[in-house]
Amino acid sequence: QVHLVESGGGVVQPGRSLRLSCSASGFTFNTYAMHWVRQAPGRGLEWVTLISFDGNNKYYADSVKGRFTISRDNSKNTLYLHMNTLTTDDTALYYCARDKKGSGWSAFDYWGQGTLVTVSS
Amino acid sequence: QSALTQPVSVSGSPGQLITISCTGSSTDIRHFNYVSWYQQHPGKAPKLIISEVKNRPSGVSNRFSASKSGHTASLIISGLQAEDEADYYCSSYTSTSTLIVFGGGTRVTVL
Numbered sequence: 001q002v003h004l005v006e007s008g009g010g011v012v013q014p015g016r017s018l019r020l021s022c023s024a025s026g027f028t029f030n031t032y033a034m035h036w037v038r039q040a041p042g043r044g045l046e047w048v049t050l051i052s053f054d055g056n057n058k059y060y061a062d063s064v065k066g067r068f069t070i071s072r073d074n075s076k077n078t079l080y081l082h083m084n085t086l087t088t089d090d091t092a093l094y095y096c097a098r099d100k101k102g103s104g105w106s107a108f109d110y111w112g113q114g115t116l117v118t119v120s121s
Numbered sequence: 122q123s124a125l126t127q128p129v130s131v132s133g134s135p136g137q138l139i140t141i142s143c144t145g146s147s148t149d150i151r152h153f154n155y156v157s158w159y160q161q162h163p164g165k166a167p168k169l170i171i172s173e174v175k176n177r178p179s180g181v182s183n184r185f186s187a188s189k190s191g192h193t194a195s196l197i198i199s200g201l202q203a204e205d206e207a208d209y210y211c212s213s214y215t216s217t218s219t220l221i222v223f224g225g226g227t228r229v230t231v232l
Contacts (some may be wrong), residue, residue, distance in 0.1 A: 026202060044224070044225045045159070045226070047168065050220060072172055105214055107169055107172035110169075111168070
Protein backbone atom coordinates (compact mmCIF):
# COMPACT_ATOMS: atom_id res chain seq x y z
CA GLN A 1 0.00 0.00 0.00
CA VAL A 2 1.00 3.63 -0.43
CA HIS A 3 3.31 4.83 2.29
CA LEU A 4 4.76 8.31 2.75
CA VAL A 5 7.20 9.05 5.55
CA GLU A 6 8.43 12.57 6.23
CA SER A 7 11.61 13.42 8.12
CA GLY A 8 13.96 16.31 8.78
CA GLY A 9 11.81 18.49 11.00
CA GLY A 10 13.06 20.10 14.17
CA VAL A 11 13.69 23.38 15.97
CA VAL A 12 15.50 26.03 13.95
CA GLN A 13 16.29 29.70 14.54
CA PRO A 14 14.69 32.43 12.42
CA GLY A 15 16.64 33.11 9.27
CA ARG A 16 18.16 29.64 9.13
CA SER A 17 17.53 26.80 6.70
CA LEU A 18 16.16 23.28 6.88
CA ARG A 19 15.63 20.41 4.47
CA LEU A 20 12.69 18.03 4.74
CA SER A 21 12.52 14.63 3.08
CA CYS A 22 9.62 12.35 2.19
CA SER A 23 10.31 8.70 1.45
CA ALA A 24 7.68 7.06 -0.74
CA SER A 25 6.81 3.39 -1.21
CA GLY A 26 3.99 1.17 -2.43
CA PHE A 27 3.47 2.91 -5.76
CA THR A 28 5.34 3.98 -8.91
CA PHE A 29 6.76 7.22 -7.54
CA ASN A 30 7.95 8.62 -10.88
CA THR A 31 4.43 8.74 -12.33
CA TYR A 32 2.79 10.98 -9.73
CA ALA A 33 3.01 14.67 -8.91
CA MET A 34 3.82 15.37 -5.27
CA HIS A 35 3.06 18.19 -2.84
CA TRP A 36 3.97 19.66 0.49
CA VAL A 37 1.08 20.90 2.61
CA ARG A 38 1.53 22.46 6.04
CA GLN A 39 -0.61 23.00 9.12
CA ALA A 40 0.33 25.50 11.80
CA PRO A 41 -0.49 24.41 15.37
CA GLY A 42 -4.25 24.58 15.90
CA ARG A 43 -4.80 26.02 12.44
CA GLY A 44 -6.03 24.87 9.03
CA LEU A 45 -4.28 23.37 6.04
CA GLU A 46 -2.13 25.45 3.69
CA TRP A 47 -0.80 24.23 0.37
CA VAL A 48 2.92 24.97 0.03
CA THR A 49 4.30 23.57 -3.22
CA LEU A 50 3.85 21.07 -6.06
CA ILE A 51 6.28 19.23 -8.32
CA SER A 52 5.31 17.30 -11.43
CA PHE A 53 6.10 13.61 -11.86
CA ASP A 54 9.31 14.31 -13.77
CA GLY A 55 10.42 17.30 -11.71
CA ASN A 56 10.17 19.68 -14.64
CA ASN A 57 7.30 21.78 -13.32
CA LYS A 58 7.21 23.37 -9.87
CA TYR A 59 4.68 25.69 -8.28
CA TYR A 60 4.73 27.57 -4.99
CA ALA A 61 2.36 29.39 -2.68
CA ASP A 62 3.00 33.12 -2.54
CA SER A 63 3.93 32.81 1.14
CA VAL A 64 7.01 30.69 0.37
CA LYS A 65 7.95 31.75 -3.17
CA GLY A 66 11.63 32.61 -3.39
CA ARG A 67 12.45 30.96 -0.04
CA PHE A 68 11.39 27.31 -0.47
CA THR A 69 12.47 24.87 -3.19
CA ILE A 70 10.82 21.55 -3.94
CA SER A 71 12.75 18.76 -5.63
CA ARG A 72 12.60 15.01 -6.11
CA ASP A 73 14.93 12.11 -6.75
CA ASN A 74 12.95 9.48 -8.62
CA SER A 75 15.81 7.00 -8.38
CA LYS A 76 15.45 7.14 -4.60
CA ASN A 77 11.65 7.53 -4.43
CA THR A 78 12.20 10.63 -2.33
CA LEU A 79 10.69 14.11 -2.27
CA TYR A 80 12.48 17.08 -0.72
CA LEU A 81 11.65 20.54 0.55
CA HIS A 82 14.51 23.00 0.99
CA MET A 83 13.44 25.84 3.24
CA ASN A 84 15.53 29.01 3.51
CA THR A 85 15.16 32.23 5.48
CA LEU A 86 12.70 30.64 7.85
CA THR A 87 10.40 32.82 9.95
CA THR A 88 8.14 32.05 12.89
CA ASP A 89 5.22 31.99 10.45
CA ASP A 90 6.72 28.83 8.92
CA THR A 91 6.20 26.92 12.16
CA ALA A 92 3.93 24.02 11.22
CA LEU A 93 3.49 20.31 10.70
CA TYR A 94 4.64 19.66 7.14
CA TYR A 95 2.85 16.92 5.23
CA CYS A 96 4.01 15.20 2.10
CA ALA A 97 1.04 14.34 -0.13
CA ARG A 98 0.61 12.47 -3.39
CA ASP A 99 -1.45 13.91 -6.23
CA LYS A 100 -3.95 11.77 -8.09
CA LYS A 101 -2.30 12.88 -11.36
CA GLY A 102 1.18 13.07 -12.81
CA SER A 103 1.17 16.77 -13.53
CA GLY A 104 -0.98 19.74 -12.62
CA TRP A 105 -3.31 19.10 -9.70
CA SER A 106 -6.35 16.96 -9.04
CA ALA A 107 -6.49 16.08 -5.34
CA PHE A 108 -4.22 14.92 -2.53
CA ASP A 109 -5.03 11.23 -2.41
CA TYR A 110 -2.43 10.00 0.09
CA TRP A 111 -0.75 11.83 2.97
CA GLY A 112 2.17 11.13 5.25
CA GLN A 113 1.98 11.64 9.01
CA GLY A 114 3.92 14.90 8.87
CA THR A 115 7.14 16.29 10.30
CA LEU A 116 7.09 19.24 12.71
CA VAL A 117 9.11 22.35 11.99
CA THR A 118 9.43 24.88 14.80
CA VAL A 119 11.06 28.22 14.06
CA SER A 120 12.08 29.86 17.30
CA SER A 121 14.97 31.79 18.78
CA GLN B 122 -7.90 34.45 6.29
CA SER B 123 -8.56 31.49 4.01
CA ALA B 124 -9.37 31.88 0.33
CA LEU B 125 -12.37 29.54 0.67
CA THR B 126 -14.98 30.16 3.36
CA GLN B 127 -16.38 27.36 5.47
CA PRO B 128 -18.57 27.49 8.60
CA VAL B 129 -16.47 27.10 11.72
CA SER B 130 -18.67 24.37 13.12
CA VAL B 131 -21.63 22.18 12.24
CA SER B 132 -23.37 19.74 14.54
CA GLY B 133 -26.02 17.09 14.29
CA SER B 134 -27.52 14.12 16.06
CA PRO B 135 -26.73 10.54 15.09
CA GLY B 136 -28.61 9.54 11.96
CA GLN B 137 -29.14 13.10 10.79
CA LEU B 138 -27.99 14.71 7.55
CA ILE B 139 -25.65 17.70 7.68
CA THR B 140 -24.24 19.95 4.97
CA ILE B 141 -20.95 21.82 4.99
CA SER B 142 -20.61 24.70 2.56
CA CYS B 143 -17.43 25.96 0.94
CA THR B 144 -17.70 29.35 -0.70
CA GLY B 145 -15.13 30.60 -3.16
CA SER B 146 -15.08 33.06 -6.04
CA SER B 147 -14.77 33.40 -9.79
CA THR B 148 -11.07 32.52 -9.57
CA ASP B 149 -11.61 29.07 -8.08
CA ILE B 150 -14.72 26.96 -7.47
CA ARG B 151 -16.94 28.61 -10.10
CA HIS B 152 -14.64 27.85 -13.02
CA PHE B 153 -12.86 24.65 -12.07
CA ASN B 154 -14.04 21.15 -11.25
CA TYR B 155 -10.99 20.47 -9.09
CA VAL B 156 -12.76 20.73 -5.75
CA SER B 157 -11.89 18.17 -3.11
CA TRP B 158 -12.80 17.45 0.50
CA TYR B 159 -10.70 16.07 3.34
CA GLN B 160 -11.53 14.60 6.72
CA GLN B 161 -9.07 15.06 9.58
CA HIS B 162 -9.43 13.40 12.96
CA PRO B 163 -7.48 14.93 15.89
CA GLY B 164 -3.79 14.14 15.70
CA LYS B 165 -4.16 12.38 12.37
CA ALA B 166 -3.27 13.22 8.78
CA PRO B 167 -6.05 14.41 6.47
CA LYS B 168 -7.88 11.81 4.39
CA LEU B 169 -9.33 12.39 0.93
CA ILE B 170 -13.09 11.77 0.91
CA ILE B 171 -14.19 13.59 -2.27
CA SER B 172 -12.24 14.59 -5.40
CA GLU B 173 -13.20 16.47 -8.58
CA VAL B 174 -16.33 17.95 -6.98
CA LYS B 175 -18.25 14.73 -6.38
CA ASN B 176 -16.09 11.64 -6.85
CA ARG B 177 -15.79 9.36 -3.85
CA PRO B 178 -12.57 7.30 -3.62
CA SER B 179 -12.80 3.57 -3.14
CA GLY B 180 -13.32 2.70 0.52
CA VAL B 181 -15.00 5.96 1.49
CA SER B 182 -18.47 5.55 2.92
CA ASN B 183 -21.35 6.34 0.55
CA ARG B 184 -22.79 8.45 3.36
CA PHE B 185 -20.46 11.15 2.04
CA SER B 186 -21.54 13.00 -1.09
CA ALA B 187 -20.79 16.39 -2.58
CA SER B 188 -21.83 18.88 -5.22
CA LYS B 189 -21.09 22.33 -6.61
CA SER B 190 -23.28 25.23 -7.65
CA GLY B 191 -21.80 28.48 -8.86
CA HIS B 192 -18.98 29.45 -6.55
CA THR B 193 -20.12 27.25 -3.66
CA ALA B 194 -19.29 23.59 -3.08
CA SER B 195 -21.09 21.45 -0.54
CA LEU B 196 -20.28 18.28 1.37
CA ILE B 197 -23.22 16.25 2.60
CA ILE B 198 -22.92 13.68 5.35
CA SER B 199 -26.00 11.50 5.71
CA GLY B 200 -26.79 9.09 8.53
CA LEU B 201 -24.38 10.94 10.81
CA GLN B 202 -22.28 8.64 12.99
CA ALA B 203 -20.00 9.21 15.98
CA GLU B 204 -16.97 8.38 13.84
CA ASP B 205 -17.78 11.33 11.56
CA GLU B 206 -16.77 13.74 14.31
CA ALA B 207 -13.72 15.44 12.80
CA ASP B 208 -12.51 18.52 10.96
CA TYR B 209 -13.43 18.83 7.29
CA TYR B 210 -11.55 20.92 4.72
CA CYS B 211 -12.45 21.86 1.19
CA SER B 212 -9.83 22.67 -1.43
CA SER B 213 -9.87 24.04 -4.94
CA TYR B 214 -7.64 24.85 -7.84
CA THR B 215 -7.37 28.59 -8.38
CA SER B 216 -6.31 30.78 -11.28
CA THR B 217 -4.49 33.13 -8.92
CA SER B 218 -0.74 32.97 -8.31
CA THR B 219 -1.28 30.49 -5.47
CA LEU B 220 -2.30 27.38 -7.35
CA ILE B 221 -4.33 25.59 -4.69
CA VAL B 222 -6.38 26.98 -1.82
CA PHE B 223 -8.06 25.47 1.22
CA GLY B 224 -11.02 26.49 3.29
CA GLY B 225 -10.50 27.28 6.95
CA GLY B 226 -12.02 23.98 8.05
CA THR B 227 -15.30 22.95 9.68
CA ARG B 228 -15.49 21.10 12.99
CA VAL B 229 -18.29 18.53 12.88
CA THR B 230 -19.74 17.56 16.25
CA VAL B 231 -22.05 14.62 16.74
CA LEU B 232 -24.42 15.47 19.57
